[in-house]
Amino acid sequence: MAETGVGLPIRNHSDGPLEVVLEPFGRDYWLRPGESLVVHTAGRSDGESPWPGTLRGDEPFEVNYQPGSIQVYLNGAGGWVTDLDGADLECGHQRP
Numbered sequence: 001m002a003e004t005g006v007g008l009p010i011r012n013h014s015d016g017p018l019e020v021v022l023e024p025f026g027r028d029y030w031l032r033p034g035e036s037l038v039v040h041t042a043g044r045s046d047g048e049s050p051w052p053g054t055l056r057g058d059e060p061f062e063v064n065y066q067p068g069s070i071q072v073y074l075n076g077a078g079g080w081v082t083d084l085d086g087a088d089l090e091c092g093h094q095r096p
Contacts, residue, residue: 006043006060009084010070011036017096019069022079029081030094036084037093041076051075 012018012031020029022039029037041060043050051060062073081089 005040006076007038007040007082008061008063008072009036009038010072014068016068017094020081021069021071022081023071023073025079027081027091028093028095029089029091030096032094037089038082038084039072039074039079040082041074041079043076 010020012033012035015033018031020037031037043060060075064071083089
């Protein structure tokens, strides 16, 4: 089974902290103003849809925003979060 990956960069352009929640796991990561991270997911490349969790065939992520928080729903086989240089970030990163 081959996999294909994709990353979603997120930058905090606000003046306050931004919570990024990775769903369906409930993992939280926090960004200070001006900081960034990348949410990654892997999809299957050998099936009908590489993103089995999606309602549409070409949607690796669903993103919901509310002030101070972004929820990223993974439609792939799994997910992880890194900084812009590719270093893994742990759940609770910079949690206030």
